[in-house]
Amino acid sequence: MQLKDTVALVTGGTAGLGLATARRLVAAGARVVVMGRSPETGRAAAARLGPQAVFVAGDVTDDDAVGRVLDAAEELGELRSLVCCAGTTYSKQILGRRVMRLDEFEAVVRTNLIGTFNVVRQAVVRIAAQPLVEEDRGVVITTSSIAAWDGQSGQSAYAASKAAIAGMALPLARELAPHAIRVVDIAPGLFDTRLMQAVPERAVEQLRGQLPHPKRLGAADEFAALAEHVIGNSMLNGESVRLDAGLRMAPI
Numbered sequence: 001m002q003l004k005d006t007v008a009l010v011t012g013g014t015a016g017l018g019l020a021t022a023r024r025l026v027a028a029g030a031r032v033v034v035m036g037r038s039p040e041t042g043r044a045a046a047a048r049l050g051p052q053a054v055f056v057a058g059d060v061t062d063d064d065a066v067g068r069v070l071d072a073a074e075e076l077g078e079l080r081s082l083v084c085c086a087g088t089t090y091s092k093q094i095l096g097r098r099v100m101r102l103d104e105f106e107a108v109v110r111t112n113l114i115g116t117f118n119v120v121r122q123a124v125v126r127i128a129a130q131p132l133v134e135e136d137r138g139v140v141i142t143t144s145s146i147a148a149w150d151g152q153s154g155q156s157a158y159a160a161s162k163a164a165i166a167g168m169a170l171p172l173a174r175e176l177a178p179h180a181i182r183v184v185d186i187a188p189g190l191f192d193t194r195l196m197q198a199v200p201e202r203a204v205e206q207l208r209g210q211l212p213h214p215k216r217l218g219a220a221d222e223f224a225a226l227a228e229h230v231i232g233n234s235m236l237n238g239e240s241v242r243l244d245a246g247l248r249m250a251p252i
């Protein structure tokens with residue numbers, strides 16, 4: 001699907017992988033709505049992206065906020081692409097002195113899984129109403145993680161939320177196929193963003209040592225390049241694509 005003169009919504013588009021994706025989509029000629037929670041960070045991000053981008057504040061778990069963001073996207077033109085990058089990480093054991101509380105587990109699942117589903121379910125109603133252009137009416141990209149398969153000790157909440165996101169790609173793609181809307185999940189490995197800075201340095205070093213090739217953290221623009229490709233390549237559908245330099249995380 002061509003991006004030029006279409007509208008894309010990028011959740012978590014004010015930082016990290018989402019911001020890099022918004023930058024790519026703008027460069028490809030799309031008008032982009034970036035959604036995030038902090039108005040300050042969001043406005044600064046939109047200013048850097050230029051006149052083709054607007055920031056709309058909102059939390060992905062908030063129904064009404066997502067509706068308002070989608071209204072803003074439709075004001076810009078034909079909404080065709082959704083890239084879900086909003087997410088959080090969290091790590092805590094379930095046995096020991098400082099154990100993960102139930103509300104902490106729920107909060108991670110709520111942001112990552114329910115937040116993603118909330119945006120997808122509302123966005124596809126709008127995308128499905130667009131006229132068909134060539135083969136596709138639109139594309140949905142979700143972001144899981146290789147932790148969906150290779151989660152570390154302490155990552156039960158994060159890994160569960162990400163495994164569920166990866167698990168939605170095929171059933172959503174099957175459901176949305178009659179509407180010519182594709183759904184593709186991207187499962188990043190280790191990327192150099194603020195989220196990765198929350199991981200203890202020793203753990204990052206140990207994981208870096210396990211990388212087959214290249215032995216470095218990915219750059220956010222490398223994620224963005226894949227997101228752009230997914231939108232353009234109509235044969236990609238119902239799949240979770242690992243973007244991980246061949247990493248299969250062993251326990252650390």
Ligand SMILES: NC(=O)c1ccc[n+]([C@@H]2O[C@H](COP(=O)([O-])OP(=O)(O)OC[C@H]3O[C@@H](n4cnc5c(N)ncnc54)[C@H](O)[C@@H]3O)[C@@H](O)[C@H]2O)c1
Pocket residue numbers: 011012013014015016017018035036037038058059060061085086087088089111115143144145146187188189190191192193194195196
């Ligand atoms: N960086 C990595 O190595 C890596 C690896 C695997 C998966 N991921 C996933 O990629 C996605 C993007 O991560 P990143 O590395 O760019 O992190 P990041 O922290 O730089 O960006 C995440 C963005 O999501 C936003 N966000 C968080 N909760 C939100 C909510 N409830 N509503 C709206 N926005 C919200 C944040 O404000 C931020 O802008 C996340 O889902 C993350 O789990 C990242």
